[in-house]
Amino acid sequence: MAFYNALIVTLMQYVYVLSKKYKVLLILDEPETFAHPSFAFFLGKLINTLTLQSNNLTTICATHSWDFLQGIKNGAKVKVIRRKKDGEVEVNEWNGEVYIPGFGVTAMLSD
Numbered sequence: 001m002a003f004y005n006a007l008i009v010t011l012m013q014y015v016y017v018l019s020k021k022y023k024v025l026l027i028l029d030e031p032e033t034f035a036h037p038s039f040a041f042f043l044g045k046l047i048n049t050l051t052l053q054s055n056n057l058t059t060i061c062a063t064h065s066w067d068f069l070q071g072i073k074n075g076a077k078v079k080v081i082r083r084k085k086d087g088e089v090e091v092n093e094w095n096g097e098v099y100i101p102g103f104g105v106t107a108m109l110s111d
Helices: 004-018 037-053 066-072 105-110
Strands: 024-029 057-062 078-083 089-094
Touching: 004 024, 004 037, 037 057, 037 066
Parallel strands: 024 057
Antiparallel strands: 078 089
């Protein structure tokens, strides 16, 4: 698991180059797993930057990391999907503000 985050960085670089020729949909489940908070921020920033620079790359990430979200927020179209305890599903646009409609930081990290 020590190299998981390095693998994500390498994967993003390869997928970005691949998106120069093909349409690419990349789905990542918690890419910041095992990362220090500052590296989780970096991963969010990297994924955001490469996705915005490519017209053919769409990236979907599942995360519980506030640091990752802070890295990904600038310019990205971020939607937060949350299943509430009563079973209802919410989809909210997130514009990068500290408050995410529907839940606070602690709720996001613990649900």
